[in-house]
Amino acid sequence: MSFRNHCINAYELAERKWKETAEKDAEDFRREAVKRFKGMFKTPVTSSSPINRRTAEITIDDVTVIAQRPGAFIEFYTLRECSECRDRFVPQNANNCVSLSDIGRDLSTPTVCDNCLKTMHQHETKVTEETITEKLREIFEIVQH
Numbered sequence: 001m002s003f004r005n006h007c008i009n010a011y012e013l014a015e016r017k018w019k020e021t022a023e024k025d026a027e028d029f030r031r032e033a034v035k036r037f038k039g040m041f042k043t044p045v046t047s048s049s050p051i052n053r054r055t056a057e058i059t060i061d062d063v064t065v066i067a068q069r070p071g072a073f074i075e076f077y078t079l080r081e082c083s084e085c086r087d088r089f090v091p092q093n094a095n096n097c098v099s100l101s102d103i104g105r106d107l108s109t110p111t112v113c114d115n116c117l118k119t120m121h122q123h124e125t126k127v128t129e130e131t132i133t134e135k136l137r138e139i140f141e142i143v144q145h
């Protein structure tokens with residue numbers, strides 16, 4: 001086997017091992033997160049899926065919670081739905097949920113995703129500019145007469 005092929009084989013083997021480890025770690029985290037969730041919220045889980053070694057998705061009926069481990073502890077964030085475009089996301093400033101009431105608060109609070117916020121802001125800026133132009137025109141007309 002040529003040196004080139006030796007190198008490529010070694011790389012492919014390392015890649016495969018890395019992928020297997022990453023998948024196993026993600027699955028381990030999913031299992032741990034579900035156990036923690038059931039213990040904390042005293043509720044059975046409908047389904048769950050691993051995302052990566054520090055993130056998993058847990059679904060209970062029609063509610064989805066994202067489990068994350070940013071540090072030593074597992075945190076739970078309600079997956080929210082944008083009131084404008086219906087995209088599902090976790091807001092940047094989301095609070096870690098530690099009770100059913102925390103999840104209930106998230107579900108009862110309308111929220112808008114970053115994309116829609118940006119669009120709304122651009123629209124507001126445009127409206128303000130149009131208002132200013134309109135007022136200036138009025139003032140100009142008053143001054144002229």
Ligand SMILES: [Zn+2]
Binds near residue numbers: 083084087113114117
């Ligand atoms: Zn949106």
